[in-house]
Amino acid sequence: MPIEFSPWVAEQQANVxxxxxxxxxxxxxxxxxxxxxxxxxxxxxxxxxxxxxxTAEAVGAPAALAMRAACAxxxxxxxxxxxxxxxxxxxxVLRRGKPTVHVQFGEASALLAGDAxxxxxxxxxxxxxxxxxxALSVRWCRLLAVASGACGMAGGQAIDLAxxxxxxxxxxxxxxxxxxxxxxxxxxxxMGAACADISAAQTQALARYGAALGLAFQVVDDVLDVTADAxxxxxxAGKDAANDKPTFVSLMGITQAQAHADALLDEAHQALAHTxxxxxxxxxxxxxxxxxxxx
Amino acid sequence: MPIEFSPWVAEQQANVxxxxxxxxxxxxxxxxxxxxxxxxxxxxxxxxxxxxxxTAEAVGAPAALAMRAACAxxxxxxxxxxxxxxxxxxxxVLRRGKPTVHVQFGEASALLAGDAxxxxxxxxxxxxxxxxxxALSVRWCRLLAVASGACGMAGGQAIDLAxxxxxxxxxxxxxxxxxxxxxxxxxxxxMGAACADISAAQTQALARYGAALGLAFQVVDDVLDVTADAxxxxxxAGKDAANDKPTFVSLMGITQAQAHADALLDEAHQALAHTxxxxxxxxxxxxxxxxxxxx
Numbered sequence: 001m002p003i004e005f006s007p008w009v010a011e012q013q014a015n016v017x018x019x020x021x022x023x024x025x026x027x028x029x030x031x032x033x034x035x036x037x038x039x040x041x042x043x044x045x046x047x048x049x050x051x052x053x054x055t056a057e058a059v060g061a062p063a064a065l066a067m068r069a070a071c072a073x074x075x076x077x078x079x080x081x082x083x084x085x086x087x088x089x090x091x092x093v094l095r096r097g098k099p100t101v102h103v104q105f106g107e108a109s110a111l112l113a114g115d116a117x118x119x120x121x122x123x124x125x126x127x128x129x130x131x132x133x134x135a136l137s138v139r140w141c142r143l144l145a146v147a148s149g150a151c152g153m154a155g156g157q158a159i160d161l162a163x164x165x166x167x168x169x170x171x172x173x174x175x176x177x178x179x180x181x182x183x184x185x186x187x188x189x190x191m192g193a194a195c196a197d198i199s200a201a202q203t204q205a206l207a208r209y210g211a212a213l214g215l216a217f218q219v220v221d222d223v224l225d226v227t228a229d230a231x232x233x234x235x236x237a238g239k240d241a242a243n244d245k246p247t248f249v250s251l252m253g254i255t256q257a258q259a260h261a262d263a264l265l266d267e268a269h270q271a272l273a274h275t276x277x278x279x280x281x282x283x284x285x286x287x288x289x290x291x292x293x294x295x
Numbered sequence: 296m297p298i299e300f301s302p303w304v305a306e307q308q309a310n311v312x313x314x315x316x317x318x319x320x321x322x323x324x325x326x327x328x329x330x331x332x333x334x335x336x337x338x339x340x341x342x343x344x345x346x347x348x349x350t351a352e353a354v355g356a357p358a359a360l361a362m363r364a365a366c367a368x369x370x371x372x373x374x375x376x377x378x379x380x381x382x383x384x385x386x387x388v389l390r391r392g393k394p395t396v397h398v399q400f401g402e403a404s405a406l407l408a409g410d411a412x413x414x415x416x417x418x419x420x421x422x423x424x425x426x427x428x429x430a431l432s433v434r435w436c437r438l439l440a441v442a443s444g445a446c447g448m449a450g451g452q453a454i455d456l457a458x459x460x461x462x463x464x465x466x467x468x469x470x471x472x473x474x475x476x477x478x479x480x481x482x483x484x485x486m487g488a489a490c491a492d493i494s495a496a497q498t499q500a501l502a503r504y505g506a507a508l509g510l511a512f513q514v515v516d517d518v519l520d521v522t523a524d525a526x527x528x529x530x531x532a533g534k535d536a537a538n539d540k541p542t543f544v545s546l547m548g549i550t551q552a553q554a555h556a557d558a559l560l561d562e563a564h565q566a567l568a569h570t571x572x573x574x575x576x577x578x579x580x581x582x583x584x585x586x587x588x589x590x
C-alpha cells in the first residue's frame with residue numbers, strides 16, 4: 001500500500017526544494033542570483049513539479065530524470081509570478097507570505113530575475129552530461145516554450161490585462177484561463193508523460209486530465225479569492241473583484257462555480273481512468289488536492 | 296568573386312525580415328502579437344542574424360537551416376531591448392527611431408511581449424516538422440539559454456544596474472560587457488557554427504572571433520554614445536554619461552577607446568585566420584562593419 005498523500009507531498013516538496021536549489025545559480029553577477037533564489041525557493045505548493053513527478057511515476061519513468069522537468073516548470077511559474085506582481089501588472093506586495101521580489105530587490109532586479117529564470121528553465125532541460133536523451137530535451141523544451149509563450153501563459157496574461165472591466169462570457173473566461181494557468185499545468189503533465197514512451201491514446205488521456213485539472217485550479221482560485229483571507233492565501237485576497245476583473249464567481253456565483261470545479265474534477269478522474277495506466281493514484285490525489293484546497 | 300558587402304547585407308537583412316515575420320505569431324491573443332511584431336520587425340541592423348548566417352556559410356551549412364538560429368537570436372535581442380527600455384530600467388522612449396514598445400503599447404504589454412519573445416525564440420529552434428536534427432536543436436537551445444541567462448546577458452544587465460556611479464576598472468567593465476552584449480553576439484557565431492560538424496580547434500577559433508567582435512561592438516558603442524547624435528543613432532545619445540554609468544570612453548578617453556576597438560578588430564581577424572576555413576570573407580567584413588560603424 002502506498003504511503004498516504006500528505007507525507008508523499010511533503011517528501012516530494014523537499015526533494016523539489018533540493019533540486020531547485022541545485023539547479024539555480026549560486027553565484028550569478030551583482031546579486032542577480034539572490035533575487036532568483038528568493039523568487040523560487042522556500043515557498044509555494046510546488047503543484048507543477050508534483051504533477052511532473054506523479055505523471056512520470058504513472059508512466060514508469062525515473063524520478064531523477066523527471067526532476068529536471070519539475071524544476072523547469074517551477075522556474076517558469078516563479079518567473080511569471082515575479083513579473084505578474086510588478087507595479088505595471090498586478091502591483092502586488094505580498095506573495096507566499098513574503099514581500100514580492102520587486103518590493104524586496106527593486107523593480108529592475110525583479111524584471112531581470114524573471115528574465116533570467118526563464119532562460120534558466122530551458123538550461124535545466126539541456127544538461128551537458130548526457131543524462132537526458134536529445135529527443136527528450138527537444139520534447140520538453142518545445143512543450144515548455146509553447147506553454148509559456150504568446151499562445152500559452154503570456155497570451156493568457158495579455159487577455160487578462162485586456163479584460164479589466166470587460167464583460168467576458170464563460171467561454172472567453174475559460175479560454176483566458178486555459179492559457180494563463182492551464183497551459184503550464186497541462187505542460188507539467190505532458191513533460192512528465194514525455195519521460196517514457198506511451199501510446200498516443202494514453203498521451204491524449206493525460207492531456208485531458210491536465211486540461212481539466214488546470215481549469216479546476218483556476219475556478220477554485222476564483223472561489224478562494226472571495227472566501228479566504230490573506231493570511232490563509234499567503235497573498236492579497238479579493239484583488240480580482242477590487243480590480244473589476246471577471247471571474248468564475250462573478251459570472252456564475254459561488255455555488256455554481258464550486259459545482260463547476262467539482263465537474264472538472266470528475267472529468268480529470270475519468271480521463272485518468274482512460275489512460276489504462278495503473279500507477280495513477282498520485283494523479284487522482286493531486287486532482288482532489290487542487291479542487292478541494294483551502295489556499 | 297563574391298558580391299560586395301553592402302548588397303549582401305541588404306539581401307540578408309531582407310531575408311531575415313521575411314523569416315522573422317513568418318516565425319512570429321500572427322494571431323496571439325489580445326494584441327500581444329502586435330507588440331511582439333513591433334518590437335522585432337522593421338528595424339535594426341540585424342547584426343546577430345548576419346553573424347549566424349555568415350558563420351553558417353563559413354562552415355558550409357545551409358542558410359535555410361541557419362535562418363532559424365538567426366531568428367531566435369534576434370528575438371532574444373529584441374526582447375532584451377524591450378525590457379531594457381522600460382521605465383524601471385533605462386527609461387528610454389526612442390529606439391530604432393520609433394517610440395519604444397512600452398511607450399507605444401503600455402508597460403504591461405511591453406513586459407509580456409518581451410517574455411513571450413523569449414519563449415518564442417526557443418520555439419523557433421524546435422520545429423515539429425523534423426527539419427532540424429534533435430542534436431542540433433539541443434545545441435542551439437543550450438547556447439541560447441546560457442548566453443541570455445544569469446551568467447550571460449541578464450547577468451551583464453544586472454552588473455550594469457549595479458554599476459551606476461561606481462568606479463569599475465577596465466577588467467570589471469570588460470566582464471560586464473562580455474556578458475551584457477558579448478555573450479549573445481558570441482552565441483550568434485557559435486549557433487551558426489553548430490550547423491555543421493567542425494573541429495574543436497575551429498570551434499574555439501570562431502569563439503575567439505565572436506568574443507573579440509562582441510567586445511569591439513561595445514567599445515564602439517561607447518565611443519558613438521559621445522560622438523554621434525540621436526538622429527544618427529536612432530536612439531537617445533549621451534545616456535550613459537548622463538546616467539553616470541562607466542564606459543570605455545569615461546575610463547580611457549575617446550582616442551584610447553578607439554585604439555582598443557581597433558586592437559579587438561585585429562584580434563577578430565586573426566582568430567578567423569586560425570579557423571582554417573576558407574569562406575570567411577563575410578565574417579571579416581562583419582567585424583570591420585562592427586568596428587567602423589557610425590551608428
